[in-house]
Amino acid sequence: MWNLATGAAELTLTGHRGMVSAVAISPDGQRAVSGSWDKTLKVWNLATGAAELTLTGHRDIVLAVAISLDGQRVVSGSLDNTPKVWNLATGAAELTLTGHGNSVLAVAISPDGQRAVSCSHDQTLKVWNLATGAAELTLTGHGNSVLAVAIAPDGKRAVSASMDKTLKLWDLETGDVLATFTGEAAMKSCAITPDGVTVVAGDGLGQVYFLRLEGLRG
Numbered sequence: 395m396w397n398l399a400t401g402a403a404e405l406t407l408t409g410h411r412g413m414v415s416a417v418a419i420s421p422d423g424q425r426a427v428s429g430s431w432d433k434t435l436k437v438w439n440l441a442t443g444a445a446e447l448t449l450t451g452h453r454d455i456v457l458a459v460a461i462s463l464d465g466q467r468v469v470s471g472s473l474d475n476t477p478k479v480w481n482l483a484t485g486a487a488e489l490t491l492t493g494h495g496n497s498v499l500a501v502a503i504s505p506d507g508q509r510a511v512s513c514s515h516d517q518t519l520k521v522w523n524l525a526t527g528a529a530e531l532t533l534t535g536h537g538n539s540v541l542a543v544a545i546a547p548d549g550k551r552a553v554s555a556s557m558d559k560t561l562k563l564w565d566l567e568t569g570d571v572l573a574t575f576t577g578e579a580a581m582k583s584c585a586i587t588p589d590g591v592t593v594v595a596g597d598g599l600g601q602v603y604f605l606r607l608e609g610l611r612g
Contacts, residue, residue, distance in 0.1 A: 395407065395426075395440060395443070405440070405443040406443070407426070407428070407436075407438050407443055407445070409436055409445045409448075410428065410430040410431075410432050410434070410436060411430070411432040412430045412431030412432035412433075412455075413430065413431040414428050414429070414430050414431075415429055415430060415431060415455065415456060415457050415458075416428065416429040416456065416457060416458050416459040416470075417429070417459065418459045418460055418461045418468075419440075419461070420461050420465045420482070421461070421463050421464075421465050422465055423440065424439070424440055424441065425437055425438060425439060425440060425446070425465075425482075426438045426440055427449075427459050427461060427468050427482070428459070429456030429457065429458065429459045429470055430455075430456055431455045431456075433450070433452050433453065433454060433455060433456060433472075434448050434449060434450050434452070434456065435448070435449035435456055435459060435468065435470055435480070436448050436449070437449070437468075437482065437485065447484075447485035448485070449468070449470070449480050449485050449487070451478060451487045451490075452470065452472040452474050452476070452478060453472070453474040454472050454473035454474040455472060455473040456470050456471070456472050456473075457471050457472060457473060457497065457498065457499055457500075458470060458471035458472075458498060458499060458500045458501045458512075459471075459501070460501045460502055460503045460510070461482065461503070462503045462507040463503070463505055463507060464507055465482060466481070466482055466483065466507070467479060467480065467481065467482060467488075467503070467507065467524070468480040468482050469501045469503055469510045469512075469524075470501065471497075471498030471499060471500060471501045471512055472497070472498055473497045473498075474497075475492075475494045475495065475496060475497060475498060475514075476490050476491055476492055476494065476498060477490075477491040477494075477498050477501055477510065477512045477522065478490050478491070479491070479510070479524060479527070489524070489527040490527070491510075491512070491520075491522050491527055491529070493520055493529045493532070494512065494514040494516050494518070494520060495514070495516040496514050496515035496516040496539075497514060497515045498512050498513070498514050499513055499514060499515060499539065499540065499541055499542070500512070500513050500540075500541065500542045500543050501513075501543070502543050502544055502545045502552070503524075503545070504545050504549040504566075505545070505547060505548075505549050506549055507524065508523070508524055508525065509521055509522060509523060509524060509530070509549075509566070510522045510524055511543050511545060511552050511566070512543070513540035513541070513542065513543045513554055514539070514540060515539045515540075516539075517534070517536050517537065517538060517539060517540060517556075518532050518533060518534050518536070518540065519532070519533035519540055519543060519552070519554055519564070520532050520533070521533065521566055521569070531566070531569040532569070533552075533554070533562075533564050533569055533571075535562060535571050535574075536554065536556040536558050536560065536562065537556070537558040537560075538556055538557035538558035538580075539556065539557045540554050540555070540556045540557075541555050541556060541557060541580070541581065541582055541583070542554065542555040542581070542582065542583045542584045543555075543584070544584050544585050544586045544593075545566070545586070546586050546590045546607075547586070547588055547589070547590045548590055549566070550565070550566055550567060551563060551564060551565060551566060551572065551607075552564045552566055553584045553586060553593050553595075554584065555581035555582060555583055555584040555595055556580070556581055557580040557581075558580075558581075559576055559577050559578070559579060559580055559581060559597075560574050560575060560576050560577070560581060561574070561575040561577070561581055561584060561593065561595050561603075561605070562574050562575075563593075563607070575603070575605055577595075577597050577601070577603060578597065578599055578601065579597040579598035579599040579601070580597060580598040581595055581596075581597050581598075582596050582597060582598055583595060583596045584596075586607075590607065591606060591607055591608055592604055592605065592606055592607065593605040593607060
C-alpha cells in the first residue's frame, strides 16, 4: 500500500501463494480485496496490513474483483468461467453466476448494488441480478474478447473495451448498443468519470482516449 502524498510504501500485504491479478478498495478505505493466481481472494485490513479473510471457492485463477458501494459484497471473476458473489463481512460465497463460455476477465457492480456486469473471452458481457443470480441480459456485438467494463454512475449504461479495437456503450435496461468507438489497437481498459460524461480508455499501443457521452441517452 502506497501513500499518495509522499510515494512511500506504507504496507506490504503478504499471504498469497501466487501472482496477484486484481485488487479493489472498499468505499470507506478501511479494507482491500485482492484476487490471485492461487485461486483465492483475500480481504486486508489497511490499518494493520493483516489478512482478515481468505475467500475460497474458485476452481482457477481469480482475474477480477469489485466491491459494492455499500461495502457489503464482493464480486470476483475467474478463469473458471464464473463470477462469484461474496459476503464481505463473513467471507461466504453467496452466489456462483454461471453462463459464460470462457474466462471472466472483468466485473463491475452497479451503484445501487442490485446488478453486476461481467465480461469474458467468450466475446460477451452478462448483466446479473445479484438477488437471484440470474443472468438478465447477454450483451453481444463484440468480435473478440471483452477485456474491461465500467458502469455509469446512474447505473443505466455500461462501457466495454475489447480486443476487437472497439469500445461499446450499452443500455443496461434493453441490452442495446448505444454507440461504438473504434480505435487503432485492442482496447485494454475503460472507466467512466463520476459525472457520467466522459469515458477514459487505454489501448494496446499505449494511447489514452477521452470520449464525451453528452447527447447520448440511455
